[in-house]
Amino acid sequence: MPELPEAETVARTLYPHIHKCVFKNVELLRPASLHPLSLPLSSLINMRIENVWRRAKMIMLDLVSPSPAVGLPSTLVFHLRMTGRLFTASANSEQGKHTRCVFELEKEDGTSMQLFFDDTRTFGMIFAATQTELEKWDFWKNLGPEPLEITAAEFAGRLRGKRPLKTSLLDQKVIAGIGNIYADEALFASGLSPLRPTDSLSEMENAELLCSLQNVLRLSISQCGSSIRDYRDADGNIGTFQNSFAVYGRGGQPCKKCGNILEKIRIGGRATVYCAHCQR
């Protein structure tokens, strides 16, 4: 499920394919995949992709118009949610059963190619936005800082309230880009129970948690993310971080550190796996 490392991998693998490409046509096969605040995708025509990057779990395409005008989109945002996929294909490639949008692109050398947005479970979304429009989007506006850029002091300052630590980590307003996998993995690595009240952590525990979070995210990015079932990068390759999971998906199996059986519980409706012995 695309979380921060998977979105980062998609952005990195997409970049060399679509950087400097110009939108020539767009076919939106599932109108509901367009964010309600989005400009019509026809507004993308003739715009050039200047950069491809990631914010939280979203893939961002920065756009430039050959003839600048008010009201043109400056960014095309993709949120992959659970099953979204973004990949390139040669011109006139066949659409899949779950293809939601097809973008026809012209490369610098004049040849054409296609950018596909596939999404089995249709939770993903596309958003063509001006900077103003983007700022009107509550989710965007309230997004917390990037975990790989935050300082320990800032992180500690954002961890407030008595709710379970895991719930806070998944709250995109607290910190952006963390999903179920990396929340569980970071909590295990830091030796903290997902059930700990958020405001019960000492300064040192806060610092350890951030350190573990960053280590887990960096390690996963270096392995091109985790592929559970749907996730692929823009080149169709799977990530390999799933082979390094210490707890995610391992409920009922022995802890890799102490050998005790890992607990599987639900916190805030999410499956949560942890070691009651190693995590306090």
Place this chain on the structure above:
DNA sequence: AGCGGGACCTGTGGGC
């Protein structure tokens, strides 16, 4: 205010 849980979706896999 803050929290819990259902809804949104479809494919997969376990149990019978």
Place this chain on the structure above:
DNA sequence: TGCCCACAGGTCCCGC
């Protein structure tokens, strides 16, 4: 073999 149902999970939304 086939049916049923739980489950996967990011985010929104409703209600307590």
